[in-house]
Amino acid sequence: MNLADSFPAHYDDLALSFEEAWGVIAAGVTNRNSPSHTPAVGTVDASGVPQLRVMILRDVSRDARILRFHTDSRSIKADQLRQNPATSILIYDPAAKVQIRMSGKTHFATTGDIADTAWSTSTPFARRCYMAESAPGMRCAKPSSGLPNWIEGKQPDEEQLADYRTNFAALLVEVESIEWLYLANAGHRRAYWQWDALQNSWVGSWLIP
Ligand SMILES: Cc1cc2nc3c(=O)[nH]c(=O)nc-3n(C[C@H](O)[C@H](O)[C@H](O)COP(=O)(O)O)c2cc1C
Numbered sequence: 001m002n003l004a005d006s007f008p009a010h011y012d013d014l015a016l017s018f019e020e021a022w023g024v025i026a027a028g029v030t031n032r033n034s035p036s037h038t039p040a041v042g043t044v045d046a047s048g049v050p051q052l053r054v055m056i057l058r059d060v061s062r063d064a065r066i067l068r069f070h071t072d073s074r075s076i077k078a079d080q081l082r083q084n085p086a087t088s089i090l091i092y093d094p095a096a097k098v099q100i101r102m103s104g105k106t107h108f109a110t111t112g113d114i115a116d117t118a119w120s121t122s123t124p125f126a127r128r129c130y131m132a133e134s135a136p137g138m139r140c141a142k143p144s145s146g147l148p149n150w151i152e153g154k155q156p157d158e159e160q161l162a163d164y165r166t167n168f169a170a171l172l173v174e175v176e177s178i179e180w181l182y183l184a185n186a187g188h189r190r191a192y193w194q195w196d197a198l199q200n201s202w203v204g205s206w207l208i209p
Contacts, residue, residue: 007184007186008020008182010182011182011184011189012189014191014204014205014206015204017180017182017189017191018178018180018191018193018202018204020096020098020180021098021100021178021180021193022060022062024036024091024093024096024098024100025057025060025067025091025100025102026060026062027093028057028060028091029057029058029059029060034093035091035092035093035094036057036091036093036100037056037057038054038055038056038057039054039055039057039089039090039091040052040053040054040089040090041053041054041055041069041077041087041088041089041173042087042088042089042090043077043080043081043084043086043087043106044080044084044086045076045080046080046083050088051076051077051080052090053077055069055070055071056069056070057069058070058118058170064174065104065174065175065176065195066172066173066174066175067089067102067172067173067175068114068118068170068171068172068173069170069171069173070118070122070126070168070169070170070171071169071171072129072130072132072135072136072167072168072169073108073110073166073167073168073169074135074136074167075135075136075137076136076137078108078169078171081106081108081171082108085105085106085107086103086105087103087104087105087106087173088101088102088103088104089101089102089103089104089173089175090102097182097183097184098180098181098182098183099180099181099183100178100179100180100181101178101179101181102173102175102177102178102179103175103176103177104173104174104175104176104177105173105174105176106171106172106173106174107171107172107174108169108170108171108172109169109170109171109172110166110168110169110170114170114172115168115169115170118168118170119165119168124155124156124157124158124161125155127156127161127164127168128147128151128155128156128161130161130164130165130167130168131147131148131151131156131160131161131164131167132145132146132147132167133146133147133148134146175195176194176195177192177193177194177195178192178193178202179191179192179193179207180192180193181209187209188209189206189209190206190207190208190209191204191205191206191207192204192205192207193205
């Protein structure tokens with residue numbers, strides 16, 4: 001079998017690999033079955049230890065280089081990001097045979113249009129998480145959802161949710177670099193793009209896998 005027969009168009013094409021990378025990333029917003037829907041998001045804690053957790057990818061703007069996530073503004077990751085905005089994001093899409101590693105800086109949107117729209121277009125069930133009485137990650141004496149008893153197992157209405165809007169934060173990760181690894185039996189392909197603010201463009205290069 002000639003392995004070259006099964007190469008995708010992007011295999012030896014840096015620009016097409018970049019297109020493919022953004023395609024894999026953006027699929028996470030529209031396709032909940034895509035692995036890009038649930039990337040691992042890394043922060044750095046106060047001791048300098050990397051901390052990872054899975055988060056839902058809510059939106060991608062390639063032009064603005066921004067990935068949006070939602071979280072509780074009282075969460076541990078939110079504290080870490082206030083101290084140090086450095087963020088990394090990891091996606092592995094086995095069907096596409098692609099690993100994507102991104103790094104950048106997180107900006108908070110807690111008020112304003114972006115946060116308001118993100119809040120109001122989330123389902124009431126999704127927003128119920130923000131009704132937890134104590135901050136996520138706090139110790140508790142008993143097993144607990146953290147939610148007030150009166151809303152356990154119920155869907156809150158808009159009026160009930162309104163009081164908890166302040167616990168909601170949209171996290172906007174401004175992507176500064178993207179690393180691509182395409183797995184192929186005949187030979188892997190690895191590439192790296194760094195955002196060049198002076199040139200206002202991405203600068204890419206192949207890397208040895
Ligand atoms: C499939 C899945 C999706 C998740 N989505 C989110 C999310 O969108 N936002 C979020 O804050 N936590 C999400 N979590 C929970 C986080 O992984 C993590 O446990 C939680 O946010 C506490 O993290 P922290 O202590 O680092 O703040 C998700 C977990 C799983 C398993």
